[in-house]
Every structure is written in C-alpha cells, then in structure tokens.
Amino acid sequence: DQQVKQNSPSLSVQEGRISILNCDYTNSMFDYFLWYKKYPAEGPTFLISISSIKDKNEDGRFTVFLNKSAKHLSLHIVPSQPGDSAVYFCAASANYGGSQGNLIFGKGTKLSVKP
Amino acid sequence: SQTIHQWPATLVQPVGSPLSLECTVEGTSNPNLYWYRQAAGRGLQLLFYSVGIGQISSEVPQNLSASRPQDRQFILSSKKLLLSDSGFYLCAWSVSKNIQYFGAGTRLSVL
Numbered sequence: 001d002q003q004v005k006q007n008s009p010s011l012s013v014q015e016g017r018i019s020i021l022n023c024d025y026t027n028s029m030f031d032y033f034l035w036y037k038k039y040p041a042e043g044p045t046f047l048i049s050i051s052s053i054k055d056k057n058e059d060g061r062f063t064v065f066l067n068k069s070a071k072h073l074s075l076h077i078v079p080s081q082p083g084d085s086a087v088y089f090c091a092a093s094a095n096y097g098g099s100q101g102n103l104i105f106g107k108g109t110k111l112s113v114k115p
Numbered sequence: 116s117q118t119i120h121q122w123p124a125t126l127v128q129p130v131g132s133p134l135s136l137e138c139t140v141e142g143t144s145n146p147n148l149y150w151y152r153q154a155a156g157r158g159l160q161l162l163f164y165s166v167g168i169g170q171i172s173s174e175v176p177q178n179l180s181a182s183r184p185q186d187r188q189f190i191l192s193s194k195k196l197l198l199s200d201s202g203f204y205l206c207a208w209s210v211s212k213n214i215q216y217f218g219a220g221t222r223l224s225v226l
Contacts, residue, residue, distance in 0.1 A: 032213045043121075043205050043217030044159070089159065093213055102149075102174075103215055107158035 003027045004092050006106035013113050019077040021109050023090030026071065030092040034103065035064060035075045038087045047088075048075070080113045087111070117142035121206045121218030128225055134179075134193040136221050138206030141187065146208040148189040149215060150181055153203040165189060201225045 005024045013019045021035075031052040036044035050057040050064045050073070057064050063076045077084055090106040121138045128134060140146050150162040161174045163181035171181050178197050182190045189206055201224050207215040 034214065036217075041124075041203075041220070041222065043207075043220045046214055046216060049214060091159075095213070101213060102161055102164060103213075105159040107156075 004090055004104045004106040006090055006109050008109050009107070010110045010112070013080045013111065015082055015113055015115050016079045019080045019084065019111055019113065021075040021088050021111065023073050023106055024071060025092050027092070027094065028071070029094040031095055032093045033064070033066060033073050034091045036089040036091060038089060038108070044089055082113050082115050085111055085113045117208070117216065119206060119208055119216060119218040121221060123221060124219065125222045126224070128196050128223065130198055130225055131195050134191070134196050134200070134223070136191040136204055138189045138218055139187055140208045143187070143208070143210055145186060146210055148183060149207040149209075150189065150191050151205040151207065153205065155202070159205065163191070196225045198225050
C-alpha cells in the first residue's frame with residue numbers, strides 16, 4: 001500500500017521552462033512534506049520542505065505547493081536548467097503523538113531538462 | 116558543520132558471503148540514524164532506524180541486521196548475502212523528526 005505516490009516516472013522539459021513534479025499521498029496524518037533530488041550513484045540531497053500549516057514554500061527557483069484537501073503536493077522549478085536533471089523524490093512524515101516521524105518516500109520522478 | 120561518511124562506495128560480493136557496511140556522522144550528537152535500500156526502479160525503502168546507542172528498530176523482515184555501537188556509528192550487516200540483497204544502500208541522519216541528510220550510498224552487487 002503506497003502512501004506516497006509519484007505517478008509520473010519521468011518528465012522532460014526544455015531549458016528555461018517550468019518543471020512541475022507531482023506527488024499524491026493517502027495518509028491524512030502526514031503533516032510534513034519534503035522534496036529530495038538525487039543524481040545517479042549519489043545519495044539524495046534535501047531540496048525544500050513544507051509544513052501542513054502552509055500551502056506554499058519558496059526557495060529561489062524552487063517552490064512547493066500543498067493542497068491538503070486533495071492530498072497533493074507539487075514542486076515547481078522555474079526556470080529549469082540542465083543541471084536540474086535528476087531523480088526527484090517526494091517524502092512525507094507524520095509527527096503526531098509518539099510517532100517516530102519516519103519519512104515515507106515516493107518512487108521518484110526522473111526529470112530531464114534539455115538544452 | 117555536519118558530515119556523513121559511508122563506505123565502501125561499491126561492493127561486489129558472492130552469494131552466501133557476509134556483509135558489513137559502515138556509516139559515521141560527524142559534527143552532531145545523538146542523531147537519529149537510518150539505513151535505506153533503493154532497489155532498481157524502486158523508491159527508498161527504510162530498513163532500520165536508531166534513536167540511540169544500542170536502540171535499533173527494524174521496518175521490514177529481511178536477511179539484514181543493524182547495530183549502533185557508538186553514538187555516531189551505524190553498521191549494516193548480514194551473515195549470508197542473498198541475490199535479492201543487491202541494491203543501493205543509503206545511510207541517513209537527522210536531529211529532528213523531519214529532515215534527513217543522506218550519505219553517498221553503497222552500490223552492492225551480490226553475484
């Protein structure tokens with residue numbers, strides 16, 4: 001039972017355009033969401049996060065949007081650059097009560113930004 | 116600043132051989148430590164996590180075990196590797212319940 005879903009395994013975007021990566025979740029107890037970027041043969045690098053009390057968080061070219069009613073979040077990269085080509089993982093955690101708050105990851109979306 | 120070291124970067128082992136992967140964290144005290152596996156074409160699967168020395172929680176039944184002999188050291192082991200143990204193993208640390216920081220990973224090939 002996948003609690004965090006990234007339904008697009010791949011995405012191709014032209015350099016300079018917007019990249020939109022999507023993520024859906026099923027567990028309504030999730031209250032913190034993260035995006036990681038991963039190059040081949042390297043560990044994931046933390047990109048940006050958002051708490052469930054917000055609906056938008058921005059950091060430079062990266063913006064994450066959260067729609068709690070739809071249980072959906074997205075990562076926008078504007079403008080996209082060839083160096084953004086990587087696999088992007090969405091992750092979520094639940095921090096209620098005695099929960100350990102471990103991260104649940106999606107399967108990732110491979111972004112290719114073409115020059 | 117905090118750093119995480121994970122080694123070796125690549126490892127080729129025969130079926131039935133033992134395994135020991137080590138991870139150490141510098142620049143922080145009492146971190147939460149994690150072992151993940153990424154199988155080909157799959158997401159990141161949490162294998163073990165530890166909130167302190169000697170405290171290990173297992174997320175999935177498997178052929179692997181973990182130990183935390185020191186505050187900033189996390190070891191992933193197996194007595195006898197299986198073909199299905201092949202994958203990309205990642206160690207991570209955190210000091211909160213949310214953001215985790217990953218090592219460079221170990222590519223394990225069991226032949």
